[in-house]
Amino acid sequence: xxxxxxxxxxxxxxxxxxxxxxxxxxxxxxxxxxxxxxxxxxxxxxxxxxxxxxxxxxxxxxxxxxxxxxxxxxxxxxxxxxxxxxxxxxxxxxxxxxxxxxxxxxxxxxxxxxxxxxxxxxxxxxxxxxxxxxxxxxxxxxxxxxxxxxxxxxxxxxxxxxxxxxxxxxxxxxxxxxxxxxxxxxxxxxxxxxxxxxxxxxxxxxxxxxx
Numbered sequence: 756x757x758x759x760x761x762x763x764x765x766x767x768x769x770x771x772x773x774x775x776x777x778x779x780x781x782x783x784x785x786x787x788x789x790x791x792x793x794x795x796x797x798x799x800x801x802x803x804x805x806x807x808x809x810x811x812x813x814x815x816x817x818x819x820x821x822x823x824x825x826x827x828x829x830x831x832x833x834x835x836x837x838x839x840x841x842x843x844x845x846x847x848x849x850x851x852x853x854x855x856x857x858x859x860x861x862x863x864x865x866x867x868x869x870x871x872x873x874x875x876x877x878x879x880x881x882x883x884x885x886x887x888x889x890x891x892x893x894x895x896x897x898x899x900x901x902x903x904x905x906x907x908x909x910x911x912x913x914x915x916x917x918x919x920x921x922x923x924x925x926x927x928x929x930x931x932x933x934x935x936x937x938x939x940x941x942x943x944x945x946x947x948x949x950x951x952x953x954x955x956x957x958x959x960x961x962x963x964x965x966x
């Protein structure tokens with residue numbers, strides 16, 4: 756009974772994190788709307804996507820102990836996002852925000868590290884975290900390259916209201932604007948290691964709860 760309880764708890768965790776990842780990334784697509792703040796939003800959302808990917812992928816990877824599972828997890832995230840985006844599209848939202856599978860290459864790097872270091876958990880946290888954190892903002896730029904023109908999209912799908920903190924006051928040109936990819940990659944590389952460690956630790960905690 757305990758084995759099945761533990762196993763079900765693991766799969767419940769995986770489903771919860773995997774479902775929440777698309778919900779987060781659907782909202783992350785909104786940076787296209789905020790044309791004055793696009794780069795600032797892009798940086799923040801790149802980091803949030805990095806963290807959602809790595810915590811779930813690391814958890815799943817260390818749970819199964821099979822290199823390749825992180826990529827499979829990223830595929831689950833991608834398919835869930837496509838389904839959820841399709842639902843949003845039927846409500847009149849644009850579909851071309853986040854439909855490119857940007858998580859897959861980063862998850863492949865995570866699998867590669869786990870395989871190359873012979874399933875060393877600490878190497879996975881350090882090297883895998885840095886690689887995912889630095890790569891995802893770069894791959895996420897594909898979203899900006901492939902989506903429709905931001906201004907055209909903003910006029911086609913006007914938002915009736917904006918939350919006060921996102922309301923553009925004037926075009927912002929500052930440190931965020933200079934290099935959103937570099938800033939996202941730098942912050943992501945540091946934070947992703949922490950979240951990779953959390954993903955590993957979730958396994959330990961689950962076993963303790965179920966003991």
